[in-house]
Structure formats: structure tokens, C-alpha cells
Amino acid sequence: MLRKVAGKLGLAHHFLAPDRGSPAVLMYHGVLADEGGRPAVGDHKHTGESLFREHLRLLARRRRVVPLSTLVQTLLRKGDSRGMVAITFDDGYLNNAECAARVLREYSMSAAFFLATGFIGADRWAWTDRLEYVVESAPEQQATVRFDGEPGGSARVRITSAAERSALMNRVKAELKNLDWRLAEERVAELAATLGVHQAVPTGKYRFMSWDQARGLVKDGFEVGAHTVNHAILARVPLDSAEQEILGSQAHIRAETGTCCPTFCYPNGKAADFSPGVMDICRAHFDAALSAIRGAARVEDRYEIRRIGVGHETSTGWLAAGLLREQ
Secondary structure, three states: OHHHHHHHOOOHHHHOOOOOOOOEEEEEOEEEOOOOOOOOOOOOOEEEHHHHHHHHHHHHHHOEEOOHHHHHHHHHOOOOOOOEEEEEEEEOEHHHHHHHHHHHHHOOOOOEEEEOHHHOOOOOOOHHHHHHHHHHHOOOEEEEEEOOOOHHHEEEEEEOOHHHHHHHHHHHHHHHOOOOHHHHHHHHHHHHHHHOOOOOOOOHHHOEOOHHHHHHHHHOOOEEEEOOOOOOOHHHOOHHHHHHHHHHHHHHHHHHHOOOOOEEEOOOOOHHHOOHHHHHHHHHHOOEEEEEEEOOOOHHHOOOEEEEEOOOOOOHHHHHHHHHHOO
16 A cells, blocks of 8 residues: 555655565667657657656666566576566667667666567668558548448548547557558558558668667677567467567577577567467577566566566656556
């Protein structure tokens, strides 16, 4: 009860200490350099640099930040993991190398960067990013958009306000996450044509890092790990394709950087996104695997280790409360 009250009052950080509390893995996607200390806006995946610095200052005072491999190995040997936190980044965005790593080095903190290798060094869109770009860039209009669940397979939608754009993006994304990644890419291209948004190469927050930058992360002491080739949601593809996605990503990272984190990271990472068969593949080739299911890191969840998601709206108080809840 006291912890819940502390979280609501913004006092959770007072109850955190480096020598107590369950271990936790934080899940970031990106860090954007911001101007005048303002946090990033308009995107839930990428955190503003000033806010990221606030997170790291909290962790430096109240937690033991360790490499992911150290946390996992401590769990596996049932060592003292109290107060441990590992920082992870999913996907491999350019800002991971240009901004996040720079800030982490300033604070002498470690992190693991999980790469969807088919995007590294390529002018290629993640379909979720292109969907966001298309919906945000589309001119105001009314359009007939394909939805498989609608009678007749489509629905008339209005795109005249930010709320309408957000609703459309969320609805399309939820539907496409149930498909093979190839079909999802095709559907986003179809939507772009419907809304009159021309093809463009990804820029800014949508760009991925290069292999030179990935090698630079390893040189600087960070971990890089496998996150599939095509960011495939593994439960949506045949098991042999899932194996190719997992092992292809691992092999490419080893070939390019000379190493690969012994922990795998599931794309999307919810309970429905990886099957028992997928977990068996990970058991054969990795020490552990990360999910996006919320919770503390526990050895019992070795191949679906839980994480705490962090985005641009994650205040320091919210992060402290989230860590406190998992104690």
C-alpha cells in the first residue's frame, strides 16, 4: 500500500535503493537529441535526450546498472541480483548510435542494442514507421481504407485532425500486426497509394544505423544482439522461417562485428508473438530471450524475460514508480 501511495505522489524514488528490489530490464527504442531541453513529442518510441539523462541520473543514484549479460548470468547462477538494472534498445535506429550511446558513455553506463539486421545499413522502412509517416503526411481528406474486419473489406475514414490520424494509425497497426511482415509491408504501400503519399527514403528518427556504427558500439563496450532479420513477429510466420529470422540475424551480427549478445530479443515481444516452438529455437542457440511483457526479470522466465517499456512520456517519477512496483 505504501509503495502505491508513493508512486501516486511522485515519491517512489525515495523507496528505491541499489541494494534492494527485483532486477529489471528497461526497454527503449530510441533517444532523440532535443532543443532547449524539451522532450521529444509526437512519437511514443523515442525518448528525448534531456529526459533520457534524467532517467540515467535516477538509475545512477538508485539502482545498479549492469550489462545485460551480467544480469542474465547472475539470474542463471542465482546470485545477488538485487537492485540490478540492464538497459536495452530494440531495432537498431540511427539515433541509438548517434545519441543514446553518446549519453550512456557520459554516464559510464552499459546497454544492449538489438538489431533487426535487414534494416542495418539500408534505406529501408520498418512497416510500422512507414505507416506512421504515411498517416501523418497524408493531406486532409476522406478516403476508403481497406480493413479486413469490415463488411465489404473497407471503411470510409476522415483524416482531418490529429485525433483522426492517430485513430487510423492505431487501427491499421493493430490489424497488420496479425499478418506476416511481407503482407504488412504490402498493405502499408497500398495505404500510401490510397492516401496519395509518395515513396520516400526514411529520414530522421526513421533511419537505422550502419554496420560501421554497430561495430563502433561493440568497440565502445556495448552489447549488440539479434532481433531477427526483418523484424518479423515470429508467431506470424512458419517455424522454419522463424528459425531463419533468428539465426540469420545472429550470424549476420557475428560476421559484421565479431560478436553477438547471448540473449535474443523477440520483435514486438507480447505473449502472443512467440510460440513454444520459437522458444525452443532460442533454447538451442541462446542463454535467454527478452519479451516485452511487463515485469521484473526472473530466472523462471529465462526465455521470456520481462521488461519495463520506456517511451517519450515516461517521466522520471513514472520510471521510479514502475521499478518500485516490481520490487
